[in-house]
Amino acid sequence: MRHSIEMEKLTLGVCYYPEHWDRALWKDDLQRMKQYGIEVIRLAEFSWALMEPEEGKYDFSFWDEFLALAAEENMKVVFCTPTATPPAWLSEKYPETLNADGDGNLMYHGMRGQHNLTSPKYLEFCEKITRHMAEHFNKYDCIIGWQLDNEVNCEANEYYSKSDHEAFRAFLKERFGTLDNLNEKMGTIFWSQTYTDWDQIHLARRSTAGTGLANPHMQLEQVRFISHSAVHYLALQASIVRETAGDRFITTNGIFENLDYQKLMESGVDFIMYDSYPNFAYAMDRPDGGEGDLKDRNFSFNLARTRAISPLFGIMEQQAGPGGWNFRIHQASPKPGQLRLWTMQSVAHGADFVSFFRWRTCSFGTEIYWHGLNDYSNRPNRRLEELSLVKADFEAIKDIAGHPYEAAVGILCDYDNEWDGQKDVWHGPLRNFSTDGWFRSLQKKHIPFDFVDFREETNLKDLEKYELLVYPHATILTKERAEILTQYVANGGKLVMGCRTGYKDIYGRCPMQPMPGEAAELCGVTVEDFTFLAPGEPMEYVNWNGKRIPAPVFNDVLEPAFGGKAEGFFEGNYYDGKPALVTKNTGKGLAIYFGGCFAEETADAFLEALSIQTPAPWLVLPEGCELAKRGDQYFVLNYKAQSCEITLKKKVTDRLTGNEIEGTYEVAPYGVLVLL
Template identity: 30%
Template structure:
């Protein structure tokens, strides 16, 4: 994103915080539209994403266009000072396409065809679908490229959310081409996949299929490459639409909404960043007391995927969603808190799905900015209050995230592979483990970045890399260089185990990290669901332990197992390096409380608590520009907290000794550099 652009009018400059929603006027009678824009103006809405699921109305029959309703609503929005992030409308094809071309429909791992009736019923590798989609994109660009209301392009919608994994013949052909480009020769592929096992050797490229349903465990290398391919296949569709738009409307920036924290975990979003002009993300809060920290974690990662540049929160919910087993509404104040936490982590736009809660369809119980109850409702009052808060935060717009001294390394491929079948246990969960370390840092009052594994490690004093399971040689070298330069690495069980082809590093675990950590693990000792093992420190292991059989002379044992078959064996170790760096290994799943104690015991200055966190009760988030620093204080508790922070209060209430952060609330303070 070296040529980062926010929207066409240059509003990456301070003073134009963006606020809005997905807007679906085609779901409503024309008389509702005037009421919509009236309420948008009351709420402070200044941008909407339009036309996302409108292909069937824009092209009711092949090659016949009806833009009349879209012309009218864009003109109406423009007349009321509301800009448009115009979607290419390719997220779901019209009914006539599937009837004429059933070969565009995706197929599941067992060969089941996914039929029309929902959304995203198309194969990412279908040449027929691609032809129709690009024809629509071209028509939209030619018609609206000069319209002053259109300030950005919204390519498709949540690419790969429901059709990422397609096992059709189209996918098989494209997968073979992808593999040929990756490996060059069939012998190199056989070596990477270890096809000597179970007589899986290939002689011809045409023998290779996607990892469809099979009698038992499928080849791990094949599975990993199919995940990579599927991410790239959807990315290729993004790039195809982007190329049309860049050719016809080069002055209008484009984006697509990532789903960094949602169910599309198998997309390598950091690799997509060069294909958009600014990063956008959809986020939906997980219910429960951990949800506040979970939201902060993923917003943090999104900001770092964006390289610290401002990004666009394209979707989140004003209250309840509709797709979990139980969908509780947000409590009073949470709408504002959640939005401002995203802003603290770099979002310069706060948008929702959707503007007006639907009356019909599969998402009619998903909350909107205007709920079924209408404008005289708690939700809409909170929507208006947020609009006011965002106006107060205009000076923040365009500023960048302030870099922390500590970083948690997040690796999509380790997330994919560590949760694979046929492993020692189904217990380890990569996302839960990384979140536990993040929450432990928050408990200690330590501000940390969550960075993608490909980001530079320069400038960080401490790297925390939980369950860094996939360890290509290049990553091993980068981690060694970090510690050799005086950095401190903390990693955990099930790290360093396999190379980039999911082949085990030999010689004992933790594989590629064995020499750096100075320990050798002879075998994994996963625990049954009811089992617990105590450590000498009082920490309790559950789910996973390991048998460390060798500790180097320069390695200190920080904790041991206290009972069971591993009694007195090392559990937590630390190797100190000559340049002042260190490498710490935690061989057990000891949960948030356990890792908090480990971090506190390392005695590193970068892990000292920030006084502004009020003992870990506040999540301290920072943005800044050349003139000022903006501190967001998000209350992690249900009690009022007074924080010793001095400055101009942009959002919130000042107190004699600092600022008052209400229960579950956010206060924003500006101070001069």
């Protein structure tokens, strides 16, 4: 199995829906696509009713007709299983396939994703349609790969049907073996929650005042179960497609919550495709009118998260126009230059395939306002004109395919802490706050970074390529992960950890041991006291070798131990003068425990103190530009509506134009450079 997309060159694609259009348009559409450099189309992800109009009666003639034309026009295809949209006859005849809310109310037919992932009947129908499709369509050479379903866990990421409750019990029985073991691990002695029969166990239901499932450890297991169900659902389809797929790739598009994509990769999916819609940063439905001053640049965060799953990946849906449904989200049109900018943003972060959503804006249905490359009128427009520029860009740097994104900084992340933090307000919001602080700092200082999925399978080789690792709030920290981090530091790595580290076990319980648990010896510290900063309380600061840095949101009051050294001290509050930052040298490296969260300014101070610098010291950029590095080539992305001035201290070539540039240079609004 692959773990990267492995394209021979940078490749453009588009999502196409021939079932929405008169046959008279098909050939012209495909020929115009090729004129704009599009070589691949995605098809059929919502067409189950077309392929199985009645139960057990399969009709693939429509797609046979279209695929024959695609082959004639030398257009490559990513074909999709249509399981995100079951036909009406299935939902009506088999209501047990429908999802339900926490009170058991069914989600009826009429949208998409209204099914559940565990219904034996639904899985049976998914298996049948997938098998018939794979056996029929894999004869077409124009099909280069398969997409499974569409955006699993997007419309719903919690499931409460009858079969989900039953499958949850089976999941727990497999995981814990006995009720005694489950009761002990879940702490059910608290509030008389002890289970004496497996049938007493349910997914989260309203208990008191609508608070939902009271047991936090069962909440964590519930998310693990949802991920397990989603992985099984997709792996079932992958195994069927694989039987006849030959060397075709198998993928799915994401990324969404409550799904362990690393386990999915181990279960039959070759790599992940991301759906990139940077214009969400400007969605008018958002109360703040956007996502802070980084706006669409924030989507580099999501692209980095995708890269942690698939080092070289694809974009299945790249925003091409203004977006929104008729009842949810409405966005302004991308400004001239932004379509190209967002496409190159994806490429800069590791995408070797970019497929736009969609070729033509649909003239009916829920997505009549989710605009594609073409408008309803099907006449030339400025988005198509901009696509011509993208075509030229891809041709100029087509050989960058296969070159990985390069970074010396890694931000560790893991599903255990992410999922436990969904309900736990004592650490979940802290992780989001601090990760954003580090992201903003690294972006503005033009220091590329990776997210690094930290799992039990992670080894030293996975970590040692990073000069600095940041693990902001590793609340759940196992002994095995702590040992790998100790090896990383001993071999010369720099590690930074923040407050709320190491006080929970793998089940989300708080063992009777000094904080920060398994991180104590690694970082040379124990936690003497801790507190949230109360609303209205001034932000705490830390004096670190004469530099005053913020320690917002939550504070751990520290005490050096195991050879640690206090180097930073709180200023203010009842713990004024107490240690806030402790360092410990182990072998060739350094571990730092910081008793606070990481604001952007805090992260700035750590990068300066640890001498972490941009990989391009010869290039002076304003904060409004992003720097990314793939192989030996540097991407400069200007996210501002105004031109900006950069300085190059040596002569380099802009591969997009072929021009040599040096000294002061002006980058156009929403402009892009690729420097070599």
